[in-house]
Amino acid sequence: MASMDDVFARYEKRLAVLEKSNNPFTKGIAWVEGELVPLAEARIPLKDQGFMHSDLTYDVPSVWDGRFFRLDDHMTRLEVSCAKMRMKLPLPREEVKDILVDMVAKSGIKDAFVELIITRGLKGVRGHTPGEEFKNNLYMFIEPYVWVMDPDVQRTGGSAVVARTVRRIPPGAVDPTVKNLQWGDLTRGLFEAADRGATYPFLTDGDANLTEGSGFNVLLVKDGIIYTPDRGVLHGVTRKSVFDVARAWGIEGGKLGPITKKIWDGYWALHYDPKYSFEISYAVVNGTLSNGTGKAAQGILQNGAATLG
């Protein structure tokens, strides 16, 4: 199993290759209404209810070293979230997965942040006639891996505060198990953290229980035992991975340092485990692409990961 140094060294090598690429999708690719466009050019209708009332759910799978990680876990959670919101994935799950794999391959991005957003569509719930069908919209994009904590900071640990000017939106108002983008409380928390010279806000529920932070779950190690809030939080897939690694290692005792290290190494090892990830066939991009008009770049598809030309 690779250590933190190895994992980051290999990642940085892949990133250097990506940054030299002339593929127009290197900085990101988006799928909007069936069209592939460079992410920076992607636009959505102003009147989409995802913008008009943040009436949406989303999920963020990832690609690591050319392998899709726990994609089915993310797709399952997304479908459950949609059902809770009385929405539907507008395309069959397998078709969505195929499109995502194709997008990653076309982008040449080996370590990717992948986002799928499903919105209510152009018609809102207010003024809606019961029984009338909604046409939900799907937006997807892929960009180079986004770190919640930069690799350099991970070596030593980041700085967090327990927010005292804001509390997490309670489950009785907005269900946090439905991944959502109503970040009003988390944004306030980010500002408070920065004001207090820190990076990460941990929000309480207002009754002195920890919940979660701005895009991450909170896990604590105390006397060799891992603790994490169960209520008022998203059931994160990374959190689940921590449980899987801990279970595999039989972790119940030990000290903070070694436990975090074991979990960390085990987490990245999962990314090569066919049980949790599958490899993507990348397109070989030949020469400079003059096509920057938003149409998908053409390339030769090969089996297995290929380096970019």
Added chain:
Amino acid sequence: MASMDDVFARYEKRLAVLEKSNNPFTKGIAWVEGELVPLAEARIPLKDQGFMHSDLTYDVPSVWDGRFFRLDDHMTRLEVSCAKMRMKLPLPREEVKDILVDMVAKSGIKDAFVELIITRGLKGVRGHTPGEEFKNNLYMFIEPYVWVMDPDVQRTGGSAVVARTVRRIPPGAVDPTVKNLQWGDLTRGLFEAADRGATYPFLTDGDANLTEGSGFNVLLVKDGIIYTPDRGVLHGVTRKSVFDVARAWGIEGGKLGPITKKIWDGYWALHYDPKYSFEISYAVVNGTLSNGTGKAAQGILQNGAATLG
């Protein structure tokens, strides 16, 4: 002072004129990055933080019978909301007002729903370097008047429920005095109301206090006195108008029916009061406009309201 019947009869006449117009902006006009486009064609960047994290504030002034109503009250609230969110109106207030007046005039819409949205911009708060400036984005659109309660229903009264499956997001999580589009709780309330055969959800704060509903404040008349929640709600401009009318009429006693009627009549009379509204000069649109490309229609500006050709 006009009665409800008069107010609606005149409105319906204006609406009939609007519906016959061949102005390309009759169904709505949007201002996006300095361009005027028909509302249905307006698009925003997918990566705008207004969509990505609902990191925005907004306001909704209105136009009634060719007069902008309490525009400065809305602009003031919007600026206060921006300040609370550490954002800024990207253009001077007077310039924004001029653009709005121009948009209404070009659209020919005499009774309009007007929305201004200010978003964090393309860069998010997460990962932001303290001190680094944000470039906030402004989006504006105008469309024919949107009724929270249809005129026909206003004659008899709508059906509401006090929601029991959802509570309002508390001020300690998201400040409701900053008008926001994080409608997760309100959307749940709308579904609950529909499931229970009603139209409007009134949300409590979870501690048996009424707060507000899906886009409206709640006011009650009991024993001749008007009551409305003060905490955990938006300080609505319509709510403020109710206070102004009540004060002018010295309302403290009376019965529910006559009080509601007096407030209603007074509310619409305010729309013709230069203290609260100002008249818009409409463009006279000559003949059929072939220009449907999203550029602003040309017309001759006149002083005073003009009927459409």
